[in-house]
Structures are given as structure tokens and as C-alpha cells.
Amino acid sequence: MQAQSYFQLLNPLVFLLFAIGFLSLFAVNRGMKAAAWIGASYAFGATAFLIDFLRDSFALILVSVVTNVFYTITAVTFAAGVAIRYRGHAPWNALLLAAALNLSAFAFFLFVRDDMWLRAFAVNLGNGLVLTIGLLAIRTHMHRAIEKVVFGVYVVMCLQFIVRPVMVFLLDDTPFTIETYNDSIFFIALHLSVGVIAVTMAMTLFVSFSIQIIEDLGERSITDSLSGMLNRRGFEEAAARTFLLADEAGEAVCLVLADIDHFKLINDNYGHGFGDVVIARTGSLFRGYANGGRSAGRIGGEEFVLLMPATRLEDGRLFAEAIRRKFAAYKFHTDQGALKFSASFGVAERRPGEALTELLSRADAALYFSKENGRDRVSDETDLDKSDPSKALDALERRHRRGLNAPVIASGNG
Structure with missing residues (x-):
């Protein structure tokens, strides 16, 4: 009996551990709303298993009702969380409808036609339906390994x-009632299969979230x-690929190349x-x-830059x-x-084999020409050929003085 009690406690403890893990992900990154829903699902699952463990302390019918309500909520929140993770939103109408049908079938086979086997089948098929709705919602959104x-x-x-x-029904011919539930093969199979699959799913999802975190850090x-x-740095890497x-x-x-005047x-x-607002608006443009x-x-x-492949100087100017x-x-x-x-x-248009620094220098010379000739205008490298070269500073030296090769400076430095 003591070994069975330890076995019953294993699932709520494992579920609680994963709930804390997923909710911690959300606490660190509030953009991971899916982690919050999945964490809530594991928390509801832990609660359901814990109530199941304490069933001898309460009326059996009350425990059965409350436990199955929590199991259903667990399925709904998990399906919603995974759908939000990979689809961006959850099919709430379908999930709630399936949950309502599930609980209605459970209530029918408890209060109208009291049949433990039919009730167990209804609950399992109902929760399976809820989860399948979430599965169908993400089936076309799973591309990476x-x-x-x-x-x-x-x-x-x-x-x-x-x-x-189905397997338990075919293999177990012992009486199955609400009183014998804790000692049944059904009970053992439920705790074992759900425990194993829940751990496997949680670990897989943690890997998926970890990959996202690494990608987000790289993007930042x-x-x-x-x-x-x-x-x-990002622009230089993009330019190298281009x-x-x-x-x-x-x-x-x-x-x-563009520079906000004054x-x-x-x-x-x-x-x-306010200067930051101007920078942000320009970036959006x-x-x-x-x-x-x-x-x-x-x-x-x-200073802002736009690099355009398969584009000639005339189109770039447009x-x-x-x-x-x-x-x-x-x-x-x-x-x-x-x-x-x-x-x-x-x-400026890139010359064959030209490096980014050289291309930027020629674009910068054209930008300086625009500044020297009234601002709020577009100039290209051909305009320099028509001007007095003595009016332009050496573009490469000017860029070094303005800190091109240093990290982006704050907008407030003007």
C-alpha cells in the first residue's frame, strides 16, 4: 500500500515540476504566452492527480467529478498552449465545445446511467478529442526537425x-467500480502512460523553447x-551575404545612405x-x-542604410x-x-568585387554632397563627378571620425 501511495504521488510531483519550469520561462520572457498556457496545463494536471491521490479523504463521487473536471481543463489548456506556440492562436471555440461534450458524457454515465467502464471510455475519448483538436490546429505549421x-x-x-x-478493457476482466478504481489495472495504466508521455512531451517542448530563446538572443x-x-554588425553580415x-x-x-538633417x-x-521617437519612426520607414x-x-x-540587390544606380535613386x-x-x-x-x-552602386567599406565611402561622399547643397535631397555618385572635388572631405576618413566602425551610438549624441 505504501508503494502504491508513492506511485500515486509521482505524477503530481512531476507535473508540478514541469509547471514551474514552463511558468518560469514565461516569467523570464512575457512574450512566451504559450509557455504560460502549457505551464498552467501541467499545474492543473498536478492538481487532478493530487486530488486522485486524496480520494479516500472525500466522497468518491465528489472526487470523481472534480478530478475529471481538472483532467479536462488540463487537456484544454495544453492543446491551447501548443496551438499558440506553433500557430499563434488557439481554436478556443472547438476546444470548449469538445470539453463541454466530454463533461456532459461523463455526467451522463455517472448520474443517469452509472457505468464505470462507459464513463472511463467517455472521459478518455473526450480528452483525446480535445487534444486532437489542438493537434489538427498545428499540423501544417510544423516544419523544422x-x-x-x-x-x-x-x-x-x-x-x-x-x-x-481499449487494451485494458480487453485484458482485464476484474470488476471495475468507483470503489475498486485505485486497485484497478486501468488506474495503473493511466498513471504510467500519462506520466511517461507527459515527461516526454515536456522535455521535447523545453528543447523547442530553448531553440527559440537561442534564436531570439542571436536576433537581438x-x-x-x-x-x-x-x-x-547585423548589417555587415547581411551585406556579406548579399x-x-x-x-x-x-x-x-x-x-x-541617409542622415537626418540637424x-x-x-x-x-x-x-x-523625442529624438528617440524620430529615430524609431525613421527605422519603421x-x-x-x-x-x-x-x-x-x-x-x-x-544614420540609416538600405542595401538593395539586383538594383542599378538609377533605381536606387528612385x-x-x-x-x-x-x-x-x-x-x-x-x-x-x-x-x-x-x-x-x-x-552608390557597388563595383565588381568592391568591399562594403568602399561602397559606403562613395555613398557617404554623395550624402555629404547633399548636405553641402541644401540638405533634404538625394545625390548619387554621378553628382560628384559634376562637382568640385575640393569641396568634399575624404569620405573614408570622415566615416572613421564619425565612428562607423564603433557600435551604434545613442540617438541623443546628435
Whole structure:
């Protein structure tokens, strides 16, 4: 009897441990809402098993009702959590309908036609149905290796709710009543199969969440938090990939460099917080063009860059002009009313085999030409050929002085 008690306590302790683990993931990263639902599922499961363990302390019918309600909630929250994890949202209507049918069947075979076997079948098939709804919701969203493993374990979880009661019914001919439940083969099979599959599923999901955390950390390391664009490191990595593909295909690459005009005055007059708003809005604008293989980054305090593969200089200039006009039309609201700002642009086309530093230097020279000739305009490298070279500083030296090769500086540095 003591060994059986220890066996009964194993599942609630294991479920509680995993509940703490998943809820801890959510506490660390509130964006992992799926972890919260899955953690809640394991917590409900622990509660159900614990009540089952204490069944001799209460009325058996009351324990049966409460336990099966918690088992159903466990299935619903787990299916919802996995659906949110891999699909983005849960099929709540279907899940709640299946849960209602499950509990209705349980109540019928308890209060209307008291049959322990039919009640056990109804509950197992009902919870299996709830979980299967979650399985069907994610079936087309599992592409990576770990996701396929999760899906496979999930399939086994759903099947055991059907196979287990059938096998027990065929193999066990002893009386099965609410009084003999704790000593039945059904009870042992339930605790053993659910315990094993729950541990396997939890470990698989932990691996899946761990991979996501690692990927998120990698993404953060190459992303500028203020603008949401690639930071210097991320942009350099993206440019290296773009150049490699362009060299293999023999395609042109065009670079647009932009700098917000009089940004130091914006910070001085309206505060660094407002300057951050301008940076974020500019980043949002550039990110809108970062598709189709294009890469956008923030490589300086108020300096932004857009790299466009398979794009010639003329088309790059059109892109820059479109961005310039949109930015100039933006209204930034302050206590003094709506304000508008401008930005200057420089455009250059990559030469065969040219490195990023050299391409940036030529785009920077074109940007400097725009600054020297009134700002709020787009210039490209051909404009420099028409100007007096003595008016332009050496672009590469200027970029070093402005800290291109240093980490992104705060917008407040103007």
C-alpha cells in the first residue's frame, strides 16, 4: 500500500515540476504566452492527480467529478498552449465545445446511467478529442526537425487516450467500480502512460523553447533595439551575404545612405526622448523597404542604410527619393504643434568585387554632397563627378571620425 501511495504521488510531483519550469520561462520572457498556457496545463494536471491521490479523504463521487473536471481543463489548456506556440492562436471555440461534450458524457454515465467502464471510455475519448483538436490546429505549421518531433510525441499522446482504455478493457476482466478504481489495472495504466508521455512531451517542448530563446538572443545581437533595424554588425553580415550572391549571379547592388538633417538640434530643442521617437519612426520607414532580399540598418546615431540587390544606380535613386518624400511628410506631434523634419541621402552602386567599406565611402561622399547643397535631397555618385572635388572631405576618413566602425551610438549624441 505504501508503494502504491508513492506511485500515486509521482505524477503530481512531476507535473508540478514541469509547471514551474514552463511558468518560469514565461516569467523570464512575457512574450512566451504559450509557455504560460502549457505551464498552467501541467499545474492543473498536478492538481487532478493530487486530488486522485486524496480520494479516500472525500466522497468518491465528489472526487470523481472534480478530478475529471481538472483532467479536462488540463487537456484544454495544453492543446491551447501548443496551438499558440506553433500557430499563434488557439481554436478556443472547438476546444470548449469538445470539453463541454466530454463533461456532459461523463455526467451522463455517472448520474443517469452509472457505468464505470462507459464513463472511463467517455472521459478518455473526450480528452483525446480535445487534444486532437489542438493537434489538427498545428499540423501544417510544423516544419523544422524539433517541431516534427513535438508533433510525433503529440500524436502518441492523442492515440494513448484511445488505445489504453481499449487494451485494458480487453485484458482485464476484474470488476471495475468507483470503489475498486485505485486497485484497478486501468488506474495503473493511466498513471504510467500519462506520466511517461507527459515527461516526454515536456522535455521535447523545453528543447523547442530553448531553440527559440537561442534564436531570439542571436536576433537581438544583430538588431538595434530603438529602430528595430539591423545594427552595424547585423548589417555587415547581411551585406556579406548579399555581395556573395551578387558576385555569383553577376548582379548589381545599390546602397542608399541617409542622415537626418540637424538631428543634434532636434535633441537640443525637444529632448532626447523625442529624438528617440524620430529615430524609431525613421527605422519603421526603412524597414518597410527591407523586403525582397533588401537589408536595412542603423549604423550610426541618426544614420540609416538600405542595401538593395539586383538594383542599378538609377533605381536606387528612385528608392531614396521615395523614402525622402515619405520622411519629409511625416508629422511629429509636440506641445508646440506638429513638426516636420528632413533627411539627406547618398546613393552608390557597388563595383565588381568592391568591399562594403568602399561602397559606403562613395555613398557617404554623395550624402555629404547633399548636405553641402541644401540638405533634404538625394545625390548619387554621378553628382560628384559634376562637382568640385575640393569641396568634399575624404569620405573614408570622415566615416572613421564619425565612428562607423564603433557600435551604434545613442540617438541623443546628435
